[in-house]
Amino acid sequence: MRRLRYWIADNFVMMSAILVLLYLFLPVAYTFVFSFNNHGKSNIAWVPEGSPTLKHWLNPCGPPGLCQSLVNSLQIGALATLVATVLGSMIAFALVRHNFFGRGATNTLVFLPMATPEIVLGASLLTIFVQGYYRVGLELGFWTILIAHIMFCISFVVVNVKARLLSMDPKLEEAASDLYADPRTTFWKVTFPLALPGITAAALLSFSLSFDDFIITNFVSGDASTFPKFVYVSYLRGIPAEANVVGFSMFVIAVLLTVAGQLIQNRAAKGV
């Protein structure tokens, strides 16, 4: 009887988790279905005549500006991830592995951007870009979006890498120095490889956050566009189904790439 109750309790949790995942994917499924809609001006209502159609899938770059916005998003995501991961990991190493004056202030400075709503970050960046930084040649556009994305990604990287470093057993590094490894060798042969999963996770999160950011981007982008901004702006005028094609494809690509990465990692772990 007790075992039966445990079985129900166990599977109840897993079943509710699967329901929650389905709930997370429901709008993604809608996006997919509406990518076949033979819509009129805007892809909001389903038009039975001529649907489903493959025409949006055959020419996803049809609507002007769509693919350029996607390219911008991918470039900004990649560059922001690279810079934020390096800068954030450096801060995390300093915080966990070193004792220095100003530690508390550093922690607070890293935490504050995460405690600030995006709209306040966006508004403050817009004011400084148009009222001060334009003097040094920073016009609103691609580079200001990139600067803003690096800023909010740094904090997420620090938190993730810090958590990983704190959960690592300090004995491993002590063992390395006991074996006469100098600090540099210890770092590159022991600390860094152990921290790498945390750094990779932080990089993935940065890319996702940057790719999906709209509010801050909308404030600092000027005439430049990113994929979320393209969708939002075109929603007001009539959204094309090609946006659904691109959005759904990016979702599939992201899942496939990360699952493939996971498989490679599993295989490598087995090989060792």
Place this chain on the structure above:
Amino acid sequence: MTALASATQHATGSHPAADQPDEARAVGARKITPYLLLIPGLAWLVLFFIVPMVQLAVVSLESKFPGYPGYYYLDLAVWNYRDALSEFWPHIIRSFVFAGVATILAFIIGYPLAYAMAFKAGKWRNVMMILVIAPFFTSFILRTIAWRQILADEGPVASTLNALHLLPGGHITETWVAVVAGLTYNFLPFMTLPIYSSLERIDPKIIEAGGDLYANGFTTFHKVTLPMSMPGVLAGTLMTFIPASGDYVNAELLGSDISTKMVGNAIESQFFRVPGGYPTAAALSFTLMAIILVMLFAYTRKFGTENLL
């Protein structure tokens, strides 16, 4: 230090002393290493977070230059705050109520998912984590538009409820229900992932021990698992509540013209659509920020900062 904080340290397997390098300090040359590591990242945060916030504070105290649209002068116009609050206080209240309800809902929905990922998923753990983040790549704007279609009057949810006469107003979109539903959905990953990462660190043996001790799944959860996951719950509620309170996209895409607008909508329209609206927008931004910081302070006083910083 609270019991909670010590629970975290137990869970993460770290101790304050473990953060402090003992031998590193002995080597004089390494004293500058932490600063070399910090300078680039912190410089970025100072230039693109602190300086802009100061500039926004200045703008919130400026007045319009008469006759020159887009120009302002600083006259310490503290009344900007009074004017902004007297016009937009309903927006501010709605923001916090909507964000609060969405946070509670996201906790109820997100906790079982995080729990299943940590304890039931086995080797599927990482795949489930990927699945939680993957919808970001469809863009949350597209997904919110999809919610508008799902919740629309002719959509599956509203039409079913209407057929059963269970929907008093007859609509879901254009009401606060849709806005809260959108906020709950969009920030769910930010609730789930921190809870997952604190659950994941718990040794399953401790929960087994709890099970032996209390012999009741619910008591074990209540007395062992939940307290040990509190750091994640705290981080998750903040990571949900803070962005939700400043959001304007859900209210814009799912809500109505007047009665469901949040403070984010007011800030956005003052910035982009109202000529000379910068000081009001800046004052509203700082009011939002101040309320959040006060709440955050109360929160950290109650639960300790070790869990957050």
